[in-house]
Amino acid sequence: MKITNKLNLPSAFVNMAESNYKPTPNQYSATTLLKPTRQIILERRYNDNLEADASEMIWALFGKAVHYILEQHDSSGWAEKKIKFTLDNGITISGIVDLYSELEQRVVDYKTCTTYKVEKEEFGEWKKQLGIYAWVLEKLGFPCRKATIYAIMRDWTPGKTRFKNYPQLPVAEVTFEYTASDFADIEYYLYQKTNELIHAETLADEDLPMCSDEELWRSPSTYHVINYKGKRMNRSKTNNITEAEQFLIDNRHRGAWKVVEKKGTPKKCFSYCNANQFCPYYRELMLGNRKDNEEEGEEESEIKSRR
Numbered sequence: 001m002k003i004t005n006k007l008n009l010p011s012a013f014v015n016m017a018e019s020n021y022k023p024t025p026n027q028y029s030a031t032t033l034l035k036p037t038r039q040i041i042l043e044r045r046y047n048d049n050l051e052a053d054a055s056e057m058i059w060a061l062f063g064k065a066v067h068y069i070l071e072q073h074d075s076s077g078w079a080e081k082k083i084k085f086t087l088d089n090g091i092t093i094s095g096i097v098d099l100y101s102e103l104e105q106r107v108v109d110y111k112t113c114t115t116y117k118v119e120k121e122e123f124g125e126w127k128k129q130l131g132i133y134a135w136v137l138e139k140l141g142f143p144c145r146k147a148t149i150y151a152i153m154r155d156w157t158p159g160k161t162r163f164k165n166y167p168q169l170p171v172a173e174v175t176f177e178y179t180a181s182d183f184a185d186i187e188y189y190l191y192q193k194t195n196e197l198i199h200a201e202t203l204a205d206e207d208l209p210m211c212s213d214e215e216l217w218r219s220p221s222t223y224h225v226i227n228y229k230g231k232r233m234n235r236s237k238t239n240n241i242t243e244a245e246q247f248l249i250d251n252r253h254r255g256a257w258k259v260v261e262k263k264g265t266p267k268k269c270f271s272y273c274n275a276n277q278f279c280p281y282y283r284e285l286m287l288g289n290r291k292d293n294e295e296e297g298e299e300e301s302e303i304k305s306r307r
Contacts, residue, residue, distance in 0.1 A: 039275060042279055106145075112154050146176065151174060222264070225248050226260055
């Protein structure tokens with residue numbers, strides 16, 4: 001990946017960004033495995049063509065600084081250690097453990113995040129990532145049945161603590177426990193995911209498995225009614241398909257023809273996928289958005305002309 005420096009930041013920022021991630025053949029980190037298969041393959045396939053600016057990785061640098069400082073002052077176990085385990089299919093699973101205590105059979109991870117994540121308790125990916133760490137540690141002979149995350153909220157504001165559900169402190173402790181059944185599920189997931197990746201590496205870009213709506217962080221769909229001329233009818237847009245169908249029934253006399261669904265925005269495509277420019281779906285998405293914007297512009301002009 002090529003790192004640019006549009007703001008002329010000190011070289012340390014650029015050097016950190018360049019060393020942030022370099023893919024190794026047949027090896028995937030726990031955090032990488034949480035990404036959609038299509039994204040993983042495209043980011044690796046076009047790694048030399050990808051471009052990012054050092055300014056976009058400021059929070060990654062902040063996170064590294066937090067990790068380093070905390071690890072220097074914790075003596076309860078070994079810290080900042082890279083772990084690896086190779087599956088029977090030849091794929092190596094890796095990760096960097098911030099802190100591990102054999103006495104507590106616990107792995108600890110320090111994370112920086114937004115207050116929104118803590119408020120909404122969006123911990124699913126964290127639990128899976130730390131579960132993979134715990135599974136690998138078990139395979140390496142280090143018993144691990146718990147995981148604790150210390151989440152440092154970079155946008156925490158004391159003035160908002162009066163609001164309901166807002167974190168009362170700028171750091172939150174989140175703990176997960178893992179059973180033998182959990183480890184069985186994690187092992188199944190790892191083999192399923194890595195086998196899918198092995199197969200996906202042989203596929204052309206357009207044949208790669210599509211990301212699910214959940215993986216795309218897609219917003220809810222909207223619905224509108226079009227008339228017999230294919231034009232969207234004014235005031236028919238809604239997030240509720242039942243309301244759209246009722247609008248259709250109530251406006252048959254005005255030429256209402258059918259309900260059309262517009263899929264929600266896949267937020268990850270636009271802002272959180274480094275390889276989106278090489279993804280056929282993203283290119284189709286951009287083309288579709290341009291057409292929608294043109295149609296909406298025509299409708300807006302038509303509405304204004306009637307006033």
